[in-house]
Amino acid sequence: MTDGHHPVPELADVSPESWREANRRLLAKTLSEFAFEELITPLELEGRGEGEDEDEGGGAGAGRYRVDLDSGVSYAFSATRGALGSWRVAGDSVTRGAAGLLGNEIETPAWDVQRFLVDCAGTIGTDAPTLGMYLTEVSATLAVDAARVEHGGRTAAELRELDHAELECAMTGHPTLVANKGRIGFSASDVRAYAPEAGRPVALKWIAVHRGLGEFRCVPGLSERAVVGHELDAGTVAAFRARVEAAGGDPDAYVWMPVHPWQWDHAVQVLFAGEVAQRRIVPLGDSADVYLPQQSVRTMTNVSDRGRYDVKLPLKIVNTLIWRGIPPHCTQGAPLTTQWLTGLLGRDGLLRDELRTVFLGEVASVTVRHPYLDRVPDMPYQHLETLGCIWRESVSSRKDEGERVRTFASLLYVDEQGTSFAAELARASGLPAEEWLSRLFETVLHPVLHVMYTYGITFNPHGQNTLVGYDADDVPRRLFLKDFVDDVSVSHTPVPERGPEPDGHDHVLPRKNPVVIRQHVVDQLLLGHFRYLAPLAAQQMGVDEERFWRLVREAVVSYQRRFPERKDRYAEYDMLAAEFPRYPFNTDRLVVTRYVDRALRHALRPNGTVPNPLS
Numbered sequence: 245m246t247d248g249h250h251p252v253p254e255l256a257d258v259s260p261e262s263w264r265e266a267n268r269r270l271l272a273k274t275l276s277e278f279a280f281e282e283l284i285t286p287l288e289l290e291g292r293g294e295g296e297d298e299d300e301g302g303g304a305g306a307g308r309y310r311v312d313l314d315s316g317v318s319y320a321f322s323a324t325r326g327a328l329g330s331w332r333v334a335g336d337s338v339t340r341g342a343a344g345l346l347g348n349e350i351e352t353p354a355w356d357v358q359r360f361l362v363d364c365a366g367t368i369g370t371d372a373p374t375l376g377m378y379l380t381e382v383s384a385t386l387a388v389d390a391a392r393v394e395h396g397g398r399t400a401a402e403l404r405e406l407d408h409a410e411l412e413c414a415m416t417g418h419p420t421l422v423a424n425k426g427r428i429g430f431s432a433s434d435v436r437a438y439a440p441e442a443g444r445p446v447a448l449k450w451i452a453v454h455r456g457l458g459e460f461r462c463v464p465g466l467s468e469r470a471v472v473g474h475e476l477d478a479g480t481v482a483a484f485r486a487r488v489e490a491a492g493g494d495p496d497a498y499v500w501m502p503v504h505p506w507q508w509d510h511a512v513q514v515l516f517a518g519e520v521a522q523r524r525i526v527p528l529g530d531s532a533d534v535y536l537p538q539q540s541v542r543t544m545t546n547v548s549d550r551g552r553y554d555v556k557l558p559l560k561i562v563n564t565l566i567w568r569g570i571p572p573h574c575t576q577g578a579p580l581t582t583q584w585l586t587g588l589l590g591r592d593g594l595l596r597d598e599l600r601t602v603f604l605g606e607v608a609s610v611t612v613r614h615p616y617l618d619r620v621p622d623m624p625y626q627h628l629e630t631l632g633c634i635w636r637e638s639v640s641s642r643k644d645e646g647e648r649v650r651t652f653a654s655l656l657y658v659d660e661q662g663t664s665f666a667a668e669l670a671r672a673s674g675l676p677a678e679e680w681l682s683r684l685f686e687t688v689l690h691p692v693l694h695v696m697y698t699y700g701i702t703f704n705p706h707g708q709n710t711l712v713g714y715d716a717d718d719v720p721r722r723l724f725l726k727d728f729v730d731d732v733s734v735s736h737t738p739v740p741e742r743g744p745e746p747d748g749h750d751h752v753l754p755r756k757n758p759v760v761i762r763q764h765v766v767d768q769l770l771l772g773h774f775r776y777l778a779p780l781a782a783q784q785m786g787v788d789e790e791r792f793w794r795l796v797r798e799a800v801v802s803y804q805r806r807f808p809e810r811k812d813r814y815a816e817y818d819m820l821a822a823e824f825p826r827y828p829f830n831t832d833r834l835v836v837t838r839y840v841d842r843a844l845r846h847a848l849r850p851n852g853t854v855p856n857p858l859s
Contacts, residue, residue: 258387266390268336273333273422276331309321316342328855358382373838381427384423385417397416400667400668408711414657416657419707422830426562430506430561438505438537447530448503453524458501475531484529493526502555507560533548533552540708562839565837569625575610578606578634586605588699592694600721602642612632634729651711651712652688666777678795680719685796688710688720691725692769693800702732703727709768729752733754737816761817766819774792797857824856836849
């Protein structure tokens, strides 16, 4: 297989030692996240256990815990507790206990995460079909992790010199989800060709879709011709027009769009074979430009011409809980949502002039519905989201000269020498660690809080949607936000500041209770990011966890002090409440959603609460 330009390399050799080390790390993560979600119930043992003096999770204050499973097996480990109900298990402290041939219990060092999942299946309440698919995802994740262990990965110092697109390729996946690189549908060679960690440039396929099948939309100020001219040079446009004409068609009777080469081969040529045969879809050829995949795998960054758009393309694979297609309502609504949000927020003086927040607009799209499957009620969504695209403004086109832009997720990266990227940036900045963290918290929180409190709007500010712009000294300066139509929600309570909303007969954006609006910020920033950054700051930056959370609280309170007239909104979207709902991502996959085909993506349901360290 090739990506259009380069042959895919053979499978890299991974040693038994690297495989065990990748397992050891993932087992510690699994125990930590399962305990956090209360899938398992660790019982504290008397006395102190091995591994408690290590930075990995068994440092000062570590306790020894045991989990007894319905299978008759038990696991013991050393762990520390953190804010928000978190657990941090020391990887080399885990042991497995089971009855031996003579009936006596034998306790041995444990490193095999797949064996643990089999052992605990009855306890957590998952079934055999679910476990079979989940182990597939876990094994795929381990294969990538073991290759990184084997070959070392980038050092934190090296990451400082990378452009944001290349930095994406160095990341290691979702911090909460155990099976964070499952990619069901990709073969091993597909992973080596198209996964971000492969770092391989990919040429996109271009196709022409007849206007009876495809629909183009864009923001005011753009046109279909302008988007094509922005993305393709004049020679390529002329060659593509000639190919449509050679197929017997009028080039202007078609919408042109890129397609991921994997999707063209595995989904479009299969599901749309009739449209290809009838020349309603005409293949045009490969792009001259090449792209690197972002961590989402389906969004591609142009690395031949950095000013050209990022392209979000559907992939018929399962990764991090859902099928990675693009719903037609998202392609249709993306330019409209961008126009509304950028128009509304672009008039906000604080965001525009002081915070200088950048909203990376989804400026154009193509929607293609399947001519038959789309007509069937309750058709599983995986079959309805196979063809379409969204063009988004690139980071390079919006950043200042000399500005370095990095995903928020990158701060959680820890290299094979144990150095975190956050600690490396703080060191390079020359600022005291507390001051650097305070700048980071204000940079990220103030724009997000301002939009929520002022307009009742929330983004889904997880580590990939949220990017931080740094100055030449690596001091955090401003926020970049992306993924509007798929991840922006508005409160169902009336907010005069929002003005007319982008709705016709149907809602373009989901309406949610203010508590749920707030939860987007809590889940993605506090639970999904700061929960993991806090121990890194304690271990490597000299800022203990209590002080860390005080600095986060101060970033929230400093915004609220500045605008006391909004105190009713602060109560409505209460970031200082005593507790927050807990949304269990791993539980959802293993126990709730499983791998059942659904007509719609479903919303997660909370299972309990966690104490708020900002309270």
